[in-house]
Amino acid sequence: MNEKDDFALQDFLPYLLNRAAEESSLGFQKHYKNRYGMLRTEWRVLFHLGNYGQMTAKEIGARAKIHKTKISRAVAKLAEKRFVTRTRDENDRRSEHLALTPAGEAAYKDLREHALEFDTRICARFTTGEVAILRYMLRNLAGIEP
Amino acid sequence: MNEKDDFALQDFLPYLLNRAAEESSLGFQKHYKNRYGMLRTEWRVLFHLGNYGQMTAKEIGARAKIHKTKISRAVAKLAEKRFVTRTRDENDRRSEHLALTPAGEAAYKDLREHALEFDTRICARFTTGEVAILRYMLRNLAGIEP
DNA sequence: GAATATTAGTTGTTTTTGTAACTAACAAGG
DNA sequence: CCTTGTTAGTTACAAAAACAACTAATATTC
Known part of the structure; x- marks a missing residue:
């Protein structure tokens, strides 16, 4: 099997990225899930509003590359929890x-x-230089302007 | 807003990892989706069998950290497509x-x-050293033994 | 060697997502 | 204006994932 196999699944970037993303999400998930009953899209919306201040659903979607239906539902849940207010323009x-x-x-x-604590704990496993390279590469791969 | 804000959402690793993973998956997805009507779990199972040879569902699950119900359904679909055979131990x-x-x-x-071509294209954006660091870090984050 | 516990895999039910179609408000062209 | 087109956001329905409960085979233990 695997005659001219210069391909290793565990080196394939989409696979590795997904595995790493799932693993790291899992660790952070319990904070927003257990404590606030939130979903991933919900905390992303919450973080965007907390981080950038008042925004429209469209702006959040554009910045986070989340589809408008997901945002719509996340906002509805956050409003239900009295975490966000909606005011018509x-x-x-x-x-x-x-x-x-x-x-x-x-x-x-x-x-x-x-999040900060979690992030710090992850980064502690690597050197500062490595972390900088990782962030730079992930931003590039994610299509986020540097 | 954001008084003592040494926290930037777009630097938060779980967020960055997920964004990068989603983005890279999207690019590769169309190959297995359009051409073979496969789902992500299906190609993962296919790749495991192609890469490591004969395995049981359990072994695949353990290696890829996929839940057994997902594997069960993926195997059923792959068997339906006559891509895998199942023989009782x-x-x-x-x-x-x-x-x-x-x-x-x-x-x-x-x-x-x-996959190989896709991976190569991604890596072309970076230096060989950077790619090596990325793979090493992702393997670590994913909990894959080096 | 019968009773209990574990394990491999499946099936059923509920959440969550993806996709398409929709409403309401605005914009432009004639 | 008034038809046609576009945009912000919602809703409805289909596909997929998560979780729990299940079957059947094997281990364990008394």
Whole structure:
């Protein structure tokens, strides 16, 4: 088997990336899942609002490359949890500006703390230079402008 | 906003990893999806069998960290497509040995070719050293023994 | 060697996602 | 204006994933 096999599955980047992503997500997931009953898209939306301030659903979608239906549902759940408020734009009444409530802000800060700690723990396994290279490469692969 | 904010979402590794994984998966997906109507778990199982030869569902699950229900369904579909054969282990009649049929082998080789090409194209954006570091780090993060 | 526990794999049910079609608001061209 | 086109966001339905409960075979233990 595998005659001229210069291909190793565990070196294939899409495979490796997915495995690493799943593994690292799993570790962070329990924070937002257990404590706040959130889904992945929900904390992403929450983090965007916490990180960049008031945004519309469309802006979040564009920045995070999340489909609008996922955002719509995530926003609905976050609004239900009283973590975000939605206010119609008076100039363009199709879109609405999303912002964190104090409770949402608190959840964001709490989760951000855990995220930072989690991230630090991951990075501790590598040298500073390695981590810098990893981030630079992942940003490139993800299509995020440097 | 963001008073003592030494936290940037686009530097958070689980986020970056997921974005990069999603992006890279998307590119490769169309090969196995359009040409063979496969799902992600299906090509993973196919690749394991092609790469490591005959295995049981359990062994694949352990190596790829895929849940047994996903494997069970993927194997069922692959068997339906006549890409794998299942033969009961005579010593332990609970488990069965999975192996590729000639058609499965052909599909594997075809997809492997595309995978290799895809991987090469991705790597071309970086230096050899960077790619080596990336692979090493991802293997570590994914919990794959070096 | 019967009773209990484990293991390999499957099936059923519930969540979550993906996709397409929809509503409502705005924009442009005639 | 008023038809046609576009955009922001929602909803409905189909596909896939997660989780729990199941069957059948093997191990264990008393």
